Amino acid sequence: MTTQQRFMRRGITKFFFLKTIAATNNVPSRTELAATNATDLSGFISDVAGWSLANSPIDTPDMGSTLTTNIPGEDKADSSSLTFYEDQAVETFPAAVISACHVERDETGAEVDGMTVADAQELLDSWPDAEAKALFTAALVVNQTLRADLGKG
Incomplete structure (x- = not known):
């Protein structure tokens, strides 16, 4: 099973809770990150874990060969979590x-x-x-x- 890891750069990362995102691909515009639509959660979060996608390939044996090939199978999201500072967020x-x-x-x-x-x-x-x-x-x-x-x- 292979896992696709997301890149988290070192330094400051911002997390926002958005009321709405207009784009169908769920990528917000700069105006959607404004205070009227967004709640900045960055100061409340102490840890981020998971957030990767894994694929379980399906074996496709061929009776004419000893090699068992496979095709992409089911995609599953690993357990993901955000850990909040309780004293700030509660x-x-x-x-x-x-x-x-x-x-x-x-x-x-x-x-x-x-x-x-x-x-x-x-x-x-x-x-x-x-x-x-x-x-x-x-x-x-x-x-x-x-x-x-x-x-x-």
């Missing part, structure tokens, strides 16, 4: 993620201002612990995207 990060995930629309379908970070924090403070954790988990899960390169164009 009070502000959950509300920021919930606020960023909340999309409000008017009667024409246009996006309008929705839940603020303060509104989200009020929900987290007033709801029972299990429901508050479920709300935060839902906000995280909705933003997880698995992608695989299927090759050839």
Whole structure:
């Protein structure tokens, strides 16, 4: 099984939580990295692990040869994680993620201002612990995207 490693350069790396990305390839534009659309998480993150894609080839034996060839098989994403500094993120990060995930629309379908970070924090403070954790988990899960390169164009 081969693994494709992503390159993480030494130095400063920025991590943003984005409300929206317009491009279908999920690559944000500079304007989408502005404060109105992005929450900078860089100062909250202490470690990044995983974030690689592995392929499990499928054997294709040929009865006329002793060589067993293979073709590309299933792509799997390894376990990946971001580790946050609890002392910095525990009070502000959950509300920021919930606020960023909340999309409000008017009667024409246009996006309008929705839940603020303060509104989200009020929900987290007033709801029972299990429901508050479920709300935060839902906000995280909705933003997880698995992608695989299927090759050839």
